[in-house]
Amino acid sequence: MVDPTLIDADNSITYDALVVGAGVIGPCVATALARKGKKVLIVERDWAMPDRIVGELMQPGGVRALRSLGMIQSINNIDAYPVTGYTVIFNGEKVDIPYPYKADVKPVEKLPDLVKDGNDKVLEDKTIHIKDYEEGERERGVAFVHGRFLNNLRNITAQEKNVTRLQGDVIEILKNEAKEVIGAKVNIDGRGKVDFKAHLTFVCDGIFSHFRRELSPEHVPTVGSSFVGMSLFDAKTPVPMHGHVILGTKHMPILVYQISPEETRILCAYNSPKLPGDIKTWMANNVQAYIPESLRPSFDKALAQGKFRSMPNSYLSARQNNVTGLCVIGDALNMRHPLGGGGMTVGLNDVVLLVEKIGDMDFSQREKILDELLDYHFQRKSYDSVINVLSIALYSLFAADNNNLRDLQRGCFKYFQRGGDCVKLPVEFLAGLMPNPFLLTRVFFAVVFYTIYLKFEERGFLGLPFALLEGIMILLTAIKVFTPYLLGELIG
Ligand SMILES: Cc1cc2nc3c(=O)[nH]c(=O)nc-3n(C[C@H](O)[C@H](O)[C@H](O)COP(=O)(O)OP(=O)(O)OC[C@H]3O[C@@H](n4cnc5c(N)ncnc54)[C@H](O)[C@@H]3O)c2cc1C
Structure with missing residues (x-):
């Protein structure tokens, strides 16, 4: 009534x-x-x-x-x-990124x-x-x-x-x-x-x-991927009061954040708008093994219950x-x-x-x-373009489906590990506190050049020609991922 x-x-x-x-x-x-x-x-x-x-x-x-x-x-x-901030976990290693100072x-x-x-x-x-x-x-x-x-x-x-x-x-x-x-x-x-x-x-x-x-x-929006979600109860998150982004070379990004004293949300990315036919099997084969130890009991319980919710991710x-x-x-x-x-x-x-x-x-x-x-x-524009472009760029890197993007994903994580300005600015963008698309562009390409530098370091003197080629490919991939969205947001 x-x-x-x-x-x-x-x-x-x-x-x-x-x-x-x-x-x-x-x-x-x-x-x-x-x-x-x-x-x-x-x-x-x-x-x-x-x-x-x-x-x-x-x-x-x-x-x-x-x-x-x-x-x-x-x-x-x-x-x-x-x-109070975020924790990024990459292949089991983690970086804590606290939110900025009010000052x-x-x-x-x-x-x-x-x-x-x-x-x-x-x-x-x-x-x-x-x-x-x-x-x-x-x-x-x-x-x-x-x-x-x-x-x-x-x-x-x-x-x-x-x-x-x-x-x-x-x-x-x-x-x-x-x-x-x-x-x-x-x-x-x-x-x-x-x-x-x-x-x-x-x-x-x-x-x-x-x-x-x-x-x-x-x-009209475009839909490129989906999130499959579950509620975890009495979960022990790796870092209390942090949002968690769980990344790895063998799986799609997973988000975990506590939404009440009892309930924690987990959202698992699936790189298609059309969901897998058997979500439980997909979760068991593609997600479960990458869940941090402390979350496993609550995750396993939720998986067994099989109460899945899903949403398309639109742009x-x-x-x-x-x-x-x-x-x-x-x-x-x-x-x-x-x-x-x-x-x-x-x-x-x-x-x-x-x-x-x-x-x-x-x-x-x-x-x-x-x-x-x-x-x-x-x-x-200055406000929304930063959040919109960042979300698309991060998803492309974090859901890497080719070697150049995988290199950028690792480079991005290593960049965060440097601390100082390498986390201060990115978290200001993420937190919606830095409405400056030009600064975002500078930081994005700082990550790209750091990734290329890591390639050179890894290949050593003898591998220089390979590193050069890889560096060019990484740069081109990064430009392809970032610039169309940035221009679309700023000019459209
Ligand atoms: C998977 C997923 C996770 C997300 N997580 C986050 C997050 O953690 N943080 C965040 O900031 N954002 C998140 N978002 C985005 C966030 O949910 C939206 O930005 C926000 O809800 C937008 O608010 P809105 O009022 O525009 O639309 P909505 O919140 O969707 O509200 C629309 C309202 O309009 C009503 N309505 C629709 N049609 C009609 C009609 N014809 N007549 C009358 N009423 C109507 C609906 O009933 C609804 O109440 C997420 C989005 C997705 C897809």
């Missing part, structure tokens, strides 16, 4: 904003705009707590965006698990009207401690059960008096004769198909978005929001490989920038809003 207050939205008025989807991004857009005095309708097909294996580890850049929006307390009282990054911005009454600071609870998040010297990320986090975001939104929540399936984006967007048609249980009007319609319908194509029929570079009355945002606009755990961070920072640009404007002035949205596309 649906809560009656979720289906009685008024369709006789024109809302300032209509938000399609209450996943991670929709509630943040709705809350932010409501706090700016806008009248907002948010439509979600199912307000019940979702059960998904996506969006479970938030990088510090995402945590900071939640602070800017005055929504950081969404990580409270859900048994969220602090994340090395810009202070968090507080958005006017959004941040008030301490809502940019965490509360004390069983697992999240004020001392660590507010007074600790390093940036922190956080991991959680996705559905619990979403419930918190949605509850914050529900408290805003300018927000009306509606449960229903958006089936059409409405347009006028000039092809400008004027709202959405919603299929509501017990009410049927109802038209709702708004000055600005925000499409936040996520990874499987139906409405991203309103920007262009060509705005979609952003497109300019060039349709009057429409703003596509979140995964509907832009996706990257989930290996870097950057999706929520990009989306939340997009919301921060969006509010800065249009939060104080009158939404009925649709042409002025459109101008700002056109400009917004370019302003967000």
Whole structure:
């Protein structure tokens, strides 16, 4: 039985904003705009707590965006698990990479009207401690059960008096004769198909978005690989409070991170969008042997139970929001490989920038809003391109399927082992704290030249001609992996 207050939205008025989807991004857009005095309708097909294996580890850049929006307390009282950095394990050897010092990054911005009454600071609870998040010297990320986090975001939104929540399936984006967007048609249980009007319609319908194509029929993602996931219970992770990336020359990347005091997520990459016919056998033959010793008891138990979940890994570079009355945002606009755990961070920072640009404007002035949205596309590039390109480059290296990529994978690990700036900058990119694509390019090619140097060292004087040839091949491979994505992100 649906809560009656979720289906009685008024369709006789024109809302300032209509938000399609209450996943991670929709509630943040709705809350932010409501706090700016806008009248907002948010439509979600199912307000019940979702059960998904996506969006479970938030990088510090995402945590900071939640602070800017005055929504950081969404990580409270859900048994969220602090994340203090990453551990990369390569053929059994490991490197610890802690998140950056707060002193090395810009202070968090507080958005006017959004941040008030301490809502940019965490509360004390069983697992999240004020001392660590507010007074600790390093940036922190956080991991959680996705559905619990979403419930918190949605509850914050529900408290805003300018927000009306509606449960229903958006089936059409409405347009006028000039092809400008004027709202959405919603299929509501017990009410049927109802038209709702708004000055600005925000499409936040996520990874499987139906409405991203309103920007262009060509705005479709590519899917190159998948993740197969399991829940591990009472797992002993190699380094507590770290995300783990397990790499090796004989297997695909494996991600492991604790999402609550009891539960740990494992995601195993499979290099095709089509899953293996028999996942259990594939896991037993291609993953099990590479799981660190401390995780084996919980892994073996989960494998025996065989409760697998899977998700496609999609890539979609952003497109300019060039349709009057429409703003596509979140995964509907832009996706990257989930290996870097950057999706929520990009989306939340997009919301921060969006509010800065249009939060104080009158939404009925649709042409002025459109101008700002056109400009917004370019302003967000420095931030999202780093996270997107990094995720693709890392996946290509970590899922190496030829010798040059395998050399780069090893070179990358050896580069991290050098410590100092060789981990400081990469982790700043990963954490969403260094929006500088040119610096990313410099660091990527530093890894490439270090890999080539290792080749020369390994081959010795007599092997010089071989090393030279291999070096050229490595460089060409690296250019092929990196540059098309970088250019696509920066120029597109
Ligand atoms: C395997 C995997 C793992 C990931 N892990 C991480 C991670 O660890 N960290 C991270 O930061 N990111 C991660 N991501 C990415 C992250 O999940 C997304 O970036 C994030 O969820 C995007 O939020 P969103 O609001 O755009 O979309 P979503 O969170 O997908 O929300 C979309 C919402 O729209 C609703 N909806 C859809 N269509 C309609 C309709 N027609 N009418 C009404 N409602 C509708 C849906 O019900 C849903 O609630 C991962 C992605 C994948 C694939």
